[in-house]
Structure formats: structure tokens, C-alpha cells
Amino acid sequence: MHDDDGTPARPDPWQALRRLTPARIALGRAGTSLPTRAQLDFQYAHAQARDAVHLPLDTAKVGQALCAHGLEVFDLHSAAADRHSYLQRPDLGRKLDGASAERLDQWAVRHPQGYDLAVVIADGLSSLAIERHAPAMVERICAQSAAEGWRLAPISLVQQGRVALADEVGQRLKAQMVVMLIGERPGLSSPDSLGLYFTYAPRVGLTDAARNCISNVRLEGMSYAMASHTLLYLMREAWQRKLSGVNLKDEAHVPVIDGQGKPAPGNFLLPEG
Amino acid sequence: MASFAHVVAGCSWRFENLRELMAKASPARSGDYLAEVAAGSDAERAAAQMALAEVPLKHFLEEVLVPYETDEVTRLIIDGHDPEAFAPVSHLTVGGFRDWLLGEQATECSLRALAPGLTPEMAAAVSKIMRVQDLVLVAQKIRVVTAFRNTAGLRGRMSTRLQPNHPTDSVAGIAASVLDGLLYGNGDAMIGINPATDSLGTISELLKMLDGVIQRYGIPTQSCVLTHVTSSIAAIERGLPLDLVFQSIAGTQAANESFGISLQLLQEGYEAGLSLKRGSVGQNLMYFETGQGSALSANAHHGVDQQTCEVRAYGVARHFNPFLVNTVVGFIGPEYLYNGKQIIRAGLEDHFCGKLLGVPMGCDICYTNHAEADQDDMDMLLTLLGVAGINFIMGIPGSDDVMLNYQTTSFHDALYARQVLGLKPAPEFEAWLARTGILHQDGQQLRLGRDVPAAFRPALARLG
Numbered sequence: 229m230h231d232d233d234g235t236p237a238r239p240d241p242w243q244a245l246r247r248l249t250p251a252r253i254a255l256g257r258a259g260t261s262l263p264t265r266a267q268l269d270f271q272y273a274h275a276q277a278r279d280a281v282h283l284p285l286d287t288a289k290v291g292q293a294l295c296a297h298g299l300e301v302f303d304l305h306s307a308a309a310d311r312h313s314y315l316q317r318p319d320l321g322r323k324l325d326g327a328s329a330e331r332l333d334q335w336a337v338r339h340p341q342g343y344d345l346a347v348v349i350a351d352g353l354s355s356l357a358i359e360r361h362a363p364a365m366v367e368r369i370c371a372q373s374a375a376e377g378w379r380l381a382p383i384s385l386v387q388q389g390r391v392a393l394a395d396e397v398g399q400r401l402k403a404q405m406v407v408m409l410i411g412e413r414p415g416l417s418s419p420d421s422l423g424l425y426f427t428y429a430p431r432v433g434l435t436d437a438a439r440n441c442i443s444n445v446r447l448e449g450m451s452y453a454m455a456s457h458t459l460l461y462l463m464r465e466a467w468q469r470k471l472s473g474v475n476l477k478d479e480a481h482v483p484v485i486d487g488q489g490k491p492a493p494g495n496f497l498l499p500e501g
Numbered sequence: 502m503a504s505f506a507h508v509v510a511g512c513s514w515r516f517e518n519l520r521e522l523m524a525k526a527s528p529a530r531s532g533d534y535l536a537e538v539a540a541g542s543d544a545e546r547a548a549a550q551m552a553l554a555e556v557p558l559k560h561f562l563e564e565v566l567v568p569y570e571t572d573e574v575t576r577l578i579i580d581g582h583d584p585e586a587f588a589p590v591s592h593l594t595v596g597g598f599r600d601w602l603l604g605e606q607a608t609e610c611s612l613r614a615l616a617p618g619l620t621p622e623m624a625a626a627v628s629k630i631m632r633v634q635d636l637v638l639v640a641q642k643i644r645v646v647t648a649f650r651n652t653a654g655l656r657g658r659m660s661t662r663l664q665p666n667h668p669t670d671s672v673a674g675i676a677a678s679v680l681d682g683l684l685y686g687n688g689d690a691m692i693g694i695n696p697a698t699d700s701l702g703t704i705s706e707l708l709k710m711l712d713g714v715i716q717r718y719g720i721p722t723q724s725c726v727l728t729h730v731t732s733s734i735a736a737i738e739r740g741l742p743l744d745l746v747f748q749s750i751a752g753t754q755a756a757n758e759s760f761g762i763s764l765q766l767l768q769e770g771y772e773a774g775l776s777l778k779r780g781s782v783g784q785n786l787m788y789f790e791t792g793q794g795s796a797l798s799a800n801a802h803h804g805v806d807q808q809t810c811e812v813r814a815y816g817v818a819r820h821f822n823p824f825l826v827n828t829v830v831g832f833i834g835p836e837y838l839y840n841g842k843q844i845i846r847a848g849l850e851d852h853f854c855g856k857l858l859g860v861p862m863g864c865d866i867c868y869t870n871h872a873e874a875d876q877d878d879m880d881m882l883l884t885l886l887g888v889a890g891i892n893f894i895m896g897i898p899g900s901d902d903v904m905l906n907y908q909t910t911s912f913h914d915a916l917y918a919r920q921v922l923g924l925k926p927a928p929e930f931e932a933w934l935a936r937t938g939i940l941h942q943d944g945q946q947l948r949l950g951r952d953v954p955a956a957f958r959p960a961l962a963r964l965g
Contacts, residue, residue, distance in 0.1 A: 241953050244964050245681065249667055249674035252899025252911075253681035260916035260947050262899070270876070270899060274908070277870035315835045315871060316531045353871050414870045415906030493673040496963045497680060498713045 237263035248493065250417060270416070277414040282311060285351040285358055285387055293363035299370065300382035302335075304328035304397075306350075308388040321390035323432075324397070328386075332400040335382075342402025344378035345369075345463070346430075347409070350389025354411030357422040361445055361452070362409050365422065368456040369407060376464070378405075391425050391439070398430030405463060405472075406430040412443065421446045424455060426462050428472035438473040503564060507552035514548040519556070520566045523622070524806035525549035526629045528846055532794045532807040532837035539806075550630050554596030558587075561622045567803045567813075572754045573764055578620050578816045587618030595626045602627065602639045602857075612643050616819075616859030621752070621812040624854040628808070633846065633885065636853040640889040643856040647824050647892075648783025649744065651689055651721045651929035654861050654892040659924040661896035661915045662827070662863070663688035666904035670697045672710055678898050679714060680957060685912035686919075686940035686949070687896035689930035690825055690863065691745060691788065693725040697904055704728050705741050712742035718937075718956060721929035723780075723824070725788050730762060730770040737773045745788040745824055746774040752791075752813025755801030764817070771821045782929070785824035785861075791815070792829045793847050794837030807837060808847070812854040819860050825893055826860050828852070830882075831868040832907055841878030844868060848882045852889055863893035867909035876900070876908070883910055887918040894918070920947050 240254040255266040262270075291301045305328050308320035324332070336342075347369055349362050366383060373380045381401045386393060391408055398406030408425040415421070422445040427438055440462050445455045466472045505516040516522040524538035526549035533539035540546035562582065569575045584591075589611065590598055601607060628636065646654040653660050665678030675694060682688050692711055696703050704726050711724035723744035726733075730748040737743055748767060749760050757763060767787075774786040796802040796810040805813075811828070818826045828851035831844040838844045848864050855862035866882045868874035883894065900911040918924055923945045925931050934940040938954040940947065953961060 240681075240684070242680065242684065242961060244961060245677035248677040248964075249671065250903045251665075251667070251674070251678050251681075251897075252901050252903075253678055255899050255913070257913065257949070260913065260920060260949060262911070262913045266899065270901070273901070274870070274875065281871045316839060317535065318836050319535075413906060415903070416870070416901045416908060417903060418906070493964065495672045495676045495710050495713065497676045497957075497960045498710075498717055499959070499963075 273416045276419045277416055280354040280356040280411070280414045280419040283355045285355040287385055287387065290349065290358060290362060291385060294366060294383055294385070297363070297367050297370065299366070302331065302382055302384045304331070304384050304386045306386060306388040306390070306393055311388065314388040318390060321388055322392040324386075324393065329396075329400065332397065336401055340402075342404070343381040344404050345373050346381040346384065346398050346401050346403035346406045348384045348386060348389070348394040348397045348406060350386040350393060350408060350410045352389065352391075352410035352423070353413045354420060356420040357411035357446070358409070360420050361422040364452055365409055365424070365445065365455065368452060369459065372456065372460050392434070394425065395427060395430040395434050396432050398427065399432055404429065405466060407459065418444070418446060418449065421449060424459055426459060426466070426472055428466040428470065440472055440476055503560070505552045505556070507548050507555075509548050509551060512544070512548070514545060514552065516549060516552060519560070519564045520805055522549055522553055522556070523566065523626060523629070523809050524804070526553040527806045527808055528629065530807070530837070530843045530847065531835060531839040532797055535836055536797050536802060536804070536807070538804055553626055554594060554599070554630050556595050556626070558593055558595065558598055558623050559591060561620055561626070566622060566805050566809065567753055574752060574754050574757070574813055574817055577764060577820060578813065581820065582620060583617035585618070586615055589615060590618070595623075596630065598623070598627050599630055599635065603635060607639065607642060609642055609644055612857070613859065616857065619858060621816040621854070621858060622809060624857045625809040625812040628850045628854050631853070633849055636849040637885055637889040640853040640856045644890070645856060645859055645861040645892065647785035647861045649723045649780040649785055649824050650782065651927040652782060653690060653825060653927055655928070656890070657923065657925060658927060659887060659891060659918060660690035660863075660893035660927050660930075661687040662690040662893055663692045664695070664895050664897045664902065664909070665692065666695050666697075666897070666902055668697055668904045670703050670707065672706065675707070675710070676714070680960065681898055682896055682912050683720070684939055684953070684957070685896070685916065686926065686934050687912045687915055688720070689722050689927040690893035691723045691725045693727060693745075693788070695727045695905060699728060699732070701732060701735060704732055704736055705739065708736060708741045708743055719933070721927075721933050727790075730766060734770055734773045737777060742779070743774070743777065744779055745786050746770045747788045747790070749790045749795070750814050750817050751795045751799065751801070752810040752817065753796050753801050753803060756796040756799045756810070757817075759799035759801060764820070767817070767821055785822050787818075787821045787823040789818045789823055789826045790829050791818070791826065791851075792833050793851070794833040797837065798833065808850055811851060812858070815855045815858050815860045819858055823861060825863050826855060827863045827865055828855070829865040829867065831872060831874060832865065834869050835872040838872070840873035841868070841875070841881070844872070844874055845878060845882045845885065849885060849889065852886055852891055861892045864891055865895050865909050867895070867907050869907045879908070879910060879914075883914055883918055884921070887922045887924060916947060920945055
């Protein structure tokens with residue numbers, strides 16, 4: 229059957245292709261199956277992604293990091309009681325539980341003037357993303373908000389939350405704008421990706437068409453600086469034009485610079501490239 | 502509208518109409534709970550299955566689940582029904598039909614003739630009272646053979662879609678995954694890219710790239726860039742080299758509207774594809790993707806359970822003589838299919854129902870990281886579908902789609918199925934693999950070349 233030189237697993241002789249893509253190419257083979265090393269690498273990556281989904285959000289730790297920046301924090305919970313119900317009932321993850329709603333309502337009675345901006349942090353599908361990236365992003369957003377002269381609501385830290393829940397928080401706090409920082413669905417090679425969702429004039433019942441999204445915020449993806457640059461652009465535009473979503477396109481493009489500064493190779497499978 | 506009653510062991514169960522009966526007879530899955538149409542208890546589910554087994558097949562022509570007047574998919578199903586083809590089973594109940602399918606009268610030949618006489622709802626109904634082994638056994642009798650630049654779906658063969666996605670559509674990155682896949686003997690169903698960006702510029706660049714590679718190396722396969730049918734029509738109008746016309750479809754008019762399509766638009770896409778005459782051994786050129794839960798997620802399910810909605814999508818598909826149809830079974834997430842058990846069952850139902858209706862079914866055997874599923878579950882579904890005679894599966898590098906962020910079957914997985922089940926690629930592609938020195942297959946014996954085949958050495962040399 230196979231060429232027999234006593235090597236149980238055979239590397240692929242096209243390793244040079246690996247620098248062209250993050251895809252798992254040139255893995256080699258044992259017989260025609262995945263070699264042990266590649267098999268266990270995959271299992272570890274999947275385990276990391278699974279842990280990111282199921283690891284409960286350490287609200288004390290994140291809350292502490294936020295308080296260190298002098299921010300007031302609400303500890304809130306969605307109507308999804310636990311991860312099991314969160315995963316099967318998207319409707320419950322989109323609304324606050326009774327106690328959380330009441331807490332915001334009571335606050336709003338004492339602060340009837342409302343706010344320009346509310347920031348909501350939710351575990352979503354990756355608590356890891358929140359623990360690693362949310363405090364740093366919130367610090368930047370707060371600094372920007374202060375520079376713009378916007379009145380900022382206390383930070384809402386929500387367990388078992390989905391994107392649309394930010395609309396309810398914004399509505400109850402009487403906020404003109406709301407930003408949701410949420411853990412994104414983990415990919416095999418990206419367990420800690422943070423997503424930012426922005427809505428102008430938030431209210432319950434809005435769809436994705438009313439939101440703007442900045443995705444893939446993590447060390448290997450979009451940087452904090454680039455994400456906050458884009459978000460600030462969106463917020464300023466929204467503040468002037470009084471809208472968000474599909475009618476508010478992200479034109480704040482920042483050119484991506486190739487790390488090596490070399491031109492990317494084209495289609496090497498053809499001589500004319 | 503009829504109501505259905507059933508008495509089991511002194512306990513009486515009542516179901517308001519066929520829609521409720523079908524939903525409550527469905528094996529448990531999270532999407533039906535989310536839609537609040539599932540049975541309230543295991544006993545109610547079993548009773549519903551008993552009641553459903555007694556419903557005459559003819560009744561499905563009288564009581565539609567989604568109104569005829571307001572849904573063009575229902576109209577397509579009812580108006581397209583062939584009473585002559587239906588005749589051999591028209592006297593049977595759903596339960597009797599299951600027995601008939603398992604019996605000797607149901608053969609490759611008789612099942613092919615029967616397909617136009619069956620509605621999607623009949624297929625869905627009988628699948629609900631079938632076990633996994635029934636779904637495998639009956640599907641295994643059926644062959645749906647289609648052709649474009651090679652022949653897919655022949656007995657003893659299984660094709661793979663080489664899916665070389667890249668997070669930023671880098672041409673070099675895509676080419677790297679294409680070569681990796683070809684050297685692992687994958688890609689006879691198609692080389693099909695999900696582009697990260699949907700601009701016509703990107704789509705045209707990728708179409709030209711794939712056409713160039715297929716022509717240069719004389720690969721008997723077809724290309725596809727998975728973009729909206731309107732973009733494919735626009736690409737064809739601009740004279741771009743497009744092989745397969747792609748579209749996601751669902752089983753209700755409202756769900757299709759949420760995808761921005763209608764039957765009329767699909768017909769236009771089909772005719773645009775045909776006008777190019779690019780197939781060499783056949784002209785099946787539509788490529789559809791589906792998946793349980795899509796109608797519910799568009800809030801367009803009309804109270805119909807998600808599996809029945811899915812089979813109605815195959816009713817749409819078969820109207821356009823597709824080359825392949827792909828149920829992307831675990832992609833949608835745990836709110837619709839919660840775990841490995843639900844994904845495995847759904848994949849087998851979809852394959853069985855599609856084949857019964859005469860649709861060339863393949864399956865994206867896949868899961869997301871928030872579903873309760875892992876590689877072991879995928880191995881089980883792959884093995885089961887291989888035995889059941891699936892037309893094609895996905896092949897991607899190391900099971901990890903770095904653009905769409907989900908896991909599906911790898912190039913290696915396809916070779917596993919070839920080895921344990923003796924399944925060969927499409928004959929034209931098999932000959933090309935042997936000729937090029939990539940893969941020789943003799944039954945369950947697979948021999949991959951030791952070195953990079955001569956044809957591809959200049960390409961690697963170009964990288965320096």
C-alpha cells in the first residue's frame with residue numbers, strides 16, 4: 229500500500245504553502261488519516277473554544293477591572309437562567325430578568341434626565357473575550373465619550389446576554405446611544421473574539437438592520453485602537469444624523485498594512501499568476 | 502380540516518390538524534421546542550407517531566400545511582404532483598408506506614419512478630416514524646445521478662466539495678487550500694468557495710481563478726462561488742466563466758423572500774446558467790444549500806415543524822434539476838439542533854427525504870463550537886451517510902473552516918470513508934487522479950503518491 233520506509237506518519241512535501249493561509253493545510257498523514265500531532269492540536273483548539281463557550285463570566289474580576297477605572301457597574305442577568313437555556317432559547321437571552329429590569333427602572337427614576345451613551349457588556353458565547361478585551365475597550369470608549377462631552381451611564385455587566393439585550397438596557401436608562409460588547413461565537417482558532425454592536429435610539433424590538441457591528445476584536449484580529457477608531461466614527465456620525473444600522477455605513481476604513489511589507493503572491497497555480 | 506385522535510392503552514390523544522400532528526410526531530429537537538410546536542411529552546410524541554402512521558398518503562393531497570393561496574412552494578408541490586407515479590402507493594397509509602419502502606417492491610428502479618408521485622410532506626411524514634437504520638436502508642436503495650463535467654451519485658461512489666475558504670479571499674491562500682485538497686484526492690463534486698466579501702469584483706476574480714486552474718490542469722470538475730443568484734446572473738451577463746449557479750433555499754415562500762428569492766428568480770438563474778452550455782457530460786448546474794431551522798429563523802415557518810419545512814425545500818430544488826443539493830446540517834446552531842444526536846438524526850432524515858424525492862443529496866456534516874457535538878459525532882454521521890449512499894460531502898483542510906468558523910469534514914475524513922466503505926470518486930475524476938499520479942484506488946486500497954505530482958511541481962517552484 230503505502231511507501232514503506234518505517235515512518236508511521238508522513239509529512240506533506242508542500243509545507244511552503246502554509247505561510248499563505250491560516251487554514252490547516254499540509255498536515256501530513258498516517259496511512260491516509262490525520263497524524264497524531266495534528267489530531268491532538270485540533271482537539272486542543274476545540275477544547276479551548278468549548279471552554280470559552282461554557283466558562284462562566286467572572287463578573288467580580290471584570291467588575292473590579294472596571295471599578296479601577298472609576299466606573300460604576302450594574303451587575304445584571306438576562307432571563308436565561310443558565311447556559312443550557314441560553315443556548316436553546318435565544319429569546320430569553322435577549323431580555324433582562326425581572327430583578328435586573330427593576331434595578332434599571334429604579335435608577336432611571338432617580339436619574340430622569342437620561343444619558344447620551346450606555347455601555348453594555350455581555351458574556352455572549354465567549355466569556356474569555358470579555359475577560360481579556362472588555363475592560364481595555366471600555367476604558368477607551370469612556371475616554372472618547374468624555375472627550376465628546378457625552379453623559380455616560382453606569383456600565384451594565386450582563387450574564388447570559390445576547391446582542392439585542394442592549395436595546396432594553398438603553399431604553400430603560402433613557403440612553404440616546406448604546407454600545408454592546410459581547411463575546412462572539414468562538415472559532416477553532418479564535419476562542420476570544422470580541423464583537424461591538426452599536427445602536428442609536430435603542431428600544432426593544434429593533435432588528436440587526438438598526439445596528440452597526442465591529443467584529444473580530446482580539447490580539448490576532450482587529451486591534452483595540454482600530455476598533456475604537458471605527459466605533460467613534462460611527463457614534464459621531466450617528467449623533468449628527470440621528471440614526472444607525474444599514475443607513476449608517478462604516479466609511480472609516482483604515483488601510484491594512486501587510487506586516488512584511490511584501491506584495492501578496494497571487495494565484496501561483498497558474499504561470500500568469 | 503380533519504382532527505386526528507388516537508387511543509393508546511386507555512389514554513386518548515387528540516391532534517387538531519395535520520400540521521400539529523406532523524410537528525408532534527417529530528423526533529425531539531430544540532428548534533421545534535423554540536417554535537413551541539413540539540410534543541409536550543414523550544408519550545404524546547409516540548402517540549402522534551401512531552396517529553400519523555394511520556393517515557392515508559392521499560390525505561396529504563387534500564390537507565396542505567401552508568396555504569395554497571399564499572405560498573408558491575405549496576402551489577409548486579400540489580400542481581407538480583404526478584398521480585400516475587403515485588399510483589403504486591396511493592392506497593397506503595404512512596405506516597403502510599414505511600413497510601412498503603423497507604420491502605422488496607421498493608427497488609432502485611421503482612423508487613426512481615415513484616419520486617414525482619410523492620410530496621415533500623409525505624416524505625417527511627414517513628421519515629418521522631423511521632429509525633436510523635430505516636433511513637439508511639431505504640436511502641441506500643436509491644441512486645440520483647447527475648452530471649456536469651463529471652458524473653455524480655453513481656453506486657459505489659462518493660464525491661467531495663473542495664471548500665478552500667480564506668478569511669480575506671486571498672487568491673494565494675485559496676490556491677494553497679485548493680492544491681492541498683487536490684493532492685488529497687478531493688474536489689470532484691466541485692471546487693466551491695464561500696467568499697468573505699460579496700462584491701462583484703471579488704466574485705469575478707475568484708470565478709476566473711477557478712476556471713483557470715480547472716482548465717490548466719484539465720480537472721474534470723466544476724467550480725462554484727457561493728453568492729446570491731442575482732450576483733451569479735450578473736456575472737453571467739458580464740461573460741464570466743461560471744459553472745454552477747448557487748442559492749440558499751428554504752421550504753416556504755416567506756422564508757425564500759427573506760433570502761431575496763422567488764421561484765421565478767431561481768428559474769432565471771437556471772436559464773442563465775444553461776445559456777453558457779459549459780457542462781461537458783451533462784447540464785445539471787444548480788447548486789442549492791438548505792438546512793433545518795432556516796424557515797423558523799426567518800420567522801416564516803407557519804407553525805410547521807422544521808424537518809417538514811426542510812423537505813419542502815427539496816420540493817423547490819427538484820424543480821430545477823440540480824447538480825447537487827447540500828443540507829448544511831449542524832451550521833445553524835444549538836437553538837435548532839442541540840447536540841450530536843439531533844444533528845446525526847437530522848442529517849439522515851434530510852438525506853433520506855431528499856433522495857426519496859429524487860434530489861441529489863449531499864451533506865455538510867458539521868457543527869459549531871456552541872453545539873454539544875464534536876468530531877466523534879461527525880465520524881458517526883459520516884460513516885452512516887457513507888453507508889446510506891450520500892452523493893457528496895465537504896472536504897476542507899483539517900476540518901477547520903477559517904472563514905465561516907465552524908467544523909466540517911476534512912480531506913482526510915473523505916479518504917477514511919473511501920477506505921472503510923470502498924467508495925470511489927466520480928469516474929472522470931478518479932481517472933484524472935490516477936493519471937496525474939495523485940491517488941490510485943482499488944476497492945478499499947488507497948495509494949497516495951509519495952511526491953508532489955509532476956504537473957504541480959512548477960506551481961510550487963513559483964513560490965520559491
